[in-house]
Amino acid sequence: MTDRQFSATAANSGNSADGFRVQLGGNKPLRLDSEAELGPFAMAYQTYGTLNQDKSNAILVCHALTGDQFILGPHPVSGRSGWWEHMVGPGKTLDTARYYVICANVLGGCMGTVGPQDINPQTGASYGLDFPVITIKDMVEAQAMLLDYLEIDQLFSVIGGSMGGMQVLQWAVSYPERCFTAVPIAAAARHSAQNIAFHEVGRQAIMADPEWSEGGYLVGDTFPVRGLAVARMAGHITYLSEAALHRKFGRELQDRAEVSYGFDADFQVESYLRHQGISFVERFDANSYLYITRAMDYFDLAAEHGGVLANAFQDVETRFCIISITSDWLYPTSESREVVRALNAVAANVSFVEIVSDKGHDAFLLDEPTMFDTLGGFLNGAAKLRGLDLT
Amino acid sequence: MTDRQFSATAANSGNSADGFRVQLGGNKPLRLDSEAELGPFAMAYQTYGTLNQDKSNAILVCHALTGDQFILGPHPVSGRSGWWEHMVGPGKTLDTARYYVICANVLGGCMGTVGPQDINPQTGASYGLDFPVITIKDMVEAQAMLLDYLEIDQLFSVIGGSMGGMQVLQWAVSYPERCFTAVPIAAAARHSAQNIAFHEVGRQAIMADPEWSEGGYLVGDTFPVRGLAVARMAGHITYLSEAALHRKFGRELQDRAEVSYGFDADFQVESYLRHQGISFVERFDANSYLYITRAMDYFDLAAEHGGVLANAFQDVETRFCIISITSDWLYPTSESREVVRALNAVAANVSFVEIVSDKGHDAFLLDEPTMFDTLGGFLNGAAKLRGLDLT
Known part of the structure; x- marks a missing residue:
């Protein structure tokens, strides 16, 4: 060696x-x-x-x-x-x-x-x-x-x-x-059952992404970007307390004075979560996420x-x-x-x-x-x- | 009228x-x-x-x-x-x-x-x-x-x-x-910020589904089945307490004596959540889910x-x-x-x-x-x- x-x-x-x-x-x-x-x-x-x-x-x-x-x-x-x-x-x-x-x-x-x-x-x-x-x-x-x-x-x-x-x-x-x-x-x-449940949501989000290709995305040179980002978003909420989210973001709006009456990230907490999802995808492998969450479960x-x-x-x-x-x-x-x-x-x-x-x-x-x-x-x-x- | x-x-x-x-x-x-x-x-x-x-x-x-x-x-x-x-x-x-x-x-x-x-x-x-x-x-x-x-x-x-x-x-x-x-x-x-965060995960899960077609799925006769199911799964966890999930499911396995060392629904709580997701899709509209969660936020x-x-x-x-x-x-x-x-x-x-x-x-x-x-x-x-x- x-x-x-x-x-x-x-x-x-x-x-x-x-x-x-x-x-x-x-x-x-x-x-x-x-x-x-x-x-x-x-x-x-x-x-x-x-x-x-x-x-x-x-x-x-x-x-x-x-x-x-x-x-x-x-x-x-x-x-x-x-x-x-x-x-x-x-x-x-x-x-x-x-x-x-x-x-x-x-x-x-x-x-x-x-x-x-x-x-x-x-x-x-x-x-x-x-x-x-x-x-x-x-x-x-x-x-x-x-x-x-x-x-x-x-x-x-x-x-x-x-x-x-x-x-x-x-x-x-x-x-x-x-x-x-x-x-x-x-x-x-x-x-715990609740922890398994949150992990299962993340795994299902990844597996629901057609780009995941039954786990074979690397062969096809694709990547389940959106599925992994959603998994990360769901996970990330569980890492923070309600109090921490409230103190950090409350109901503060992101770069605007009024709500948009639409589906943009009006609230800072939405913008933050989306960023967490997107940046995670750049450094983590989707199948690794499946395997490691499974090990924890x-x-x-x-x-x-x-x-x-x-x-x-x-x-x-x-x-x-x-x-x-x-x-x-x-x-x-x-x-x-x-x-x-x-x-x-x-x-x-x-x-x-x-x-x-x-x-x-x-x-x-x-x-x-x-x-x-x-x-x-x-x-x-x-x-x-x-x-x-x-x- | x-x-x-x-x-x-x-x-x-x-x-x-x-x-x-x-x-x-x-x-x-x-x-x-x-x-x-x-x-x-x-x-x-x-x-x-x-x-x-x-x-x-x-x-x-x-x-x-x-x-x-x-x-x-x-x-x-x-x-x-x-x-x-x-x-x-x-x-x-x-x-x-x-x-x-x-x-x-x-x-x-x-x-x-x-x-x-x-x-x-x-x-x-x-x-x-x-x-x-x-x-x-x-x-x-x-x-x-x-x-x-x-x-x-x-x-x-x-x-x-x-x-x-x-x-x-x-x-x-x-x-x-x-x-x-x-x-x-x-x-x-x-x-609250935490509630907005969970809703945003659900919305992103729906929107990540290519079948959602930017909201136009009814025109194309498709339906974001997987995205809506994931959204429901994430939401459903928040409706239950950790104690309730533990009492109902704990770490009990679903229809098996041993874990499968795979990604099937080994645990009852996984099987339950998947069922919640699938049955929800049969009775609910994905865009309605977006609009109503937004109203709550x-x-x-x-x-x-x-x-x-x-x-x-x-x-x-x-x-x-x-x-x-x-x-x-x-x-x-x-x-x-x-x-x-x-x-x-x-x-x-x-x-x-x-x-x-x-x-x-x-x-x-x-x-x-x-x-x-x-x-x-x-x-x-x-x-x-x-x-x-x-x-």
């Missing part, structure tokens, strides 16, 4: 990021939950900071549904800031002067890791819907293969919000010995343990810091409490903090000082315990 | 319903908020019960976005029950042995009242997007013309839920002297009164019974409280009851005994005051 520089743009951004793309599973393919096998497959990742000598300062950051490995910007496609610049960087909570931060594009993604847009070696054409359906556990297995490749036995921490938090929980269940600490933020141990950590979540965490020694957000209605605090209760039931080491914010689910991406203080304090304590201050 | 029997099916259902379609605005067209003029135009309505001699027992029921005049079934298109059979009928809260219940299809609708699917007399073809954009106030003006035609000066009550509740509030503001009582249920005095009762809602209700003598539902996140109780506060500020006669139900917005359509008791008690008191028991 050989590394190759994946993104010169990111590497030269001044953020000291290194971008790589590796081939994994060449000797032994990854056996997926669906029983399909994948390998060799490409995995793209970025690293920030420096791995210390005994490889004890590595933090794996897991990204959310529409995120990617570019925690810090500029993003190679959009040119915009990275998605977690508030959290990660020199002197930040995930201090890259201290920690070695790794973030890999998830399995099924569209930023360098193998996904439905890639070439199916068996056909020589883009996978499309021939790509195997993947799960959160499969994503974690692929990340574990990456850690093996990097020869990192144990992560100081595995951290992520939303779908990233699901991966964190799966990590602590699949590889407790490899996670010194685990920080799931704004997440849940299973996807399938996530149910208790299911493999007789329906009892606590059983998933038996004998776990990982230290948990669980964070929820008051106004998050997609992954409400009650879902985090379920995880806390399960961890308490097996006498695990767990801190739980609910961050007061009216910004909704997406608050985990924003400048939330209480979240940074909470997580910073937790990591400092754990770093002492791990002897990280001495290295 | 002549009445003609509009729906023999409904009239012969045994529910003692009478269905009519009248031409209104023949002498003087309806001037819309947009300043367009409409007339003569068709208005379809149903009546249930008998109008008393002094015409003091009439209740106007205003229907919601996807409702129509068929309060009691069987519905002439779907063959299913009427949408408010729990509430209306002999011995029910809106007792048709006692009251004369009228329900008219709203302006812009697709069940007999003029809407975008009708023939534009100026072109001889279906209106499509040439139909003028309408408002909640326009809907009420058209209903007032219907009451003039029926020679009913004052309604004993005007009652409705959701968009029906918006019409109720508009009635009390536009024609306070014609409303002895007014009962807005699960409604608001304005459409534009609704802001305070806006015409200097932004002060209380000013809209100055000197109102109508007696109000305002009902909200605890788990309604589309029109939360806080929105109803705003109306109550405004009415209190002008010393209006107002009762307010929040119904405890975890069924979400749609609870107003369901069998909710507390709602029936509350409304029944309110109407009984008002009937005595109106001398209705003596007639």
Whole structure:
């Protein structure tokens, strides 16, 4: 296996990021939950900071549904800031002067890791819907293969919000010995009926677009622009709170003093949503959206343990810091409490903090000082315990 | 103007319903908020019960976005029950042995009242997007013309839920002297940013469907089936609470023991939503959906009164019974409280009851005994005051 520089743009951004793309599973393919096998497959990742000598300062950051490995910007496609610049960087909570931060594009993604847009070696054409359906556990297995490749036995921490938090929980269940600490933020141990419902709307919007061509749009050189934009719009509403939408937009009109009595984007909130839809299409693959939402829907950590979540965490020694957000209605605090209760039931080491914010689910991406203080304090304590201050 | 029997099916259902379609605005067209003029135009309505001699027992029921005049079934298109059979009928809260219940299809609708699917007399073809954009106030003006035609000066009550509740509030503001009582249920005095956002997703889903043909699908004999179905799916989620979806479906699978690792409707909630989308398309017009959602978005009762809602209700003598539902996140109780506060500020006669139900917005359509008791008690008191028991 050989590394190759994946993104010169990111590497030269001044953020000291290194971008790589590796081939994994060449000797032994990854056996997926669906029983399909994948390998060799490409995995793209970025690293920030420096791995210390005994490889004890590595933090794996897991990204959310529409995120990617570019925690810090500029993003190679959009040119915009990275998605977690508030959290990660020199002197930040995930201090890259201290920690070695790794973030890999998830399995099924569209930023360098193998996904439905890639070439199916068996056909020589883009996978499309021939790509195997993947799960959160499969994503974690692929990340574990990456850690093996990097020869990192144990992560100081595995951290992520939303779908990233699901991966964190799966990590602590699949590889407790490899996670010194685990920080799931704004997440849940299973996807709720309402969450599945919203995802299904997004998938149906994509599949309703004739340009989707039963998933084969790349062969025909088309793209379900409108369907994917509608999916993004529906999803985006769920990431914000009603209060945040009201404060940001209320009923303010867009570039006009009066309503138009028509179907233009009269209201700022309409204009904003349309923009969200259009700009998303430029950086995301429609089939990846199908596959990744499906992986989230399938996530149910208790299911493999007789329906009892606590059983998933038996004998776990990982230290948990669980964070929820008051106004998050997609992954409400009650879902985090379920995880806390399960961890308490097996006498695990767990801190739980609910961050007061009216910004909704997406608050985990924003400048939330209480979240940074909470997580910073937790990591400092754990770093002492791990002897990280001495290295 | 002549009445003609509009729906023999409904009239012969045994529910003692009478269905009519009248031409209104023949002498003087309806001037819309947009300043367009409409007339003569068709208005379809149903009546249930008998109008008393002094015409003091009439209740106007205003229907919601996807409702129509068929309060009691069987519905002439779907063959299913009427949408408010729990509430209306002999011995029910809106007792048709006692009251004369009228329900008219709203302006812009697709069940007999003029809407975008009708023939534009100026072109001889279906209106499509040439139909003028309408408002909640326009809907009420058209209903007032219907009451003039029926020679009913004052309604004993005007009652409705959701968009029906918006019409109720508009009635009390536009024609306070014609409303002895007014009962807005699960409604608001304005459409919130989040509500506009969800509607915009629905509209974009319809408009993204190539079969929509810029609104001209009836000319080409096509129909945006998939777009309208997606719009309905997105809307439908907002009508239910997370708790209701969880109780009804949870993560239960549909007709299978294991997930399929594919994009079929593995989960019951997916199957349910798909069914909601498909069956809606059979009975609703896509352009009507655009026009009626737009009317709701534009609704802001305070806006015409200097932004002060209380000013809209100055000197109102109508007696109000305002009902909200605890788990309604589309029109939360806080929105109803705003109306109550405004009415209190002008010393209006107002009762307010929040119904405890975890069924979400749609609870107003369901069998909710507390709602029936509350409304029944309110109407009984008002009937005595109106001398209705003596007639």
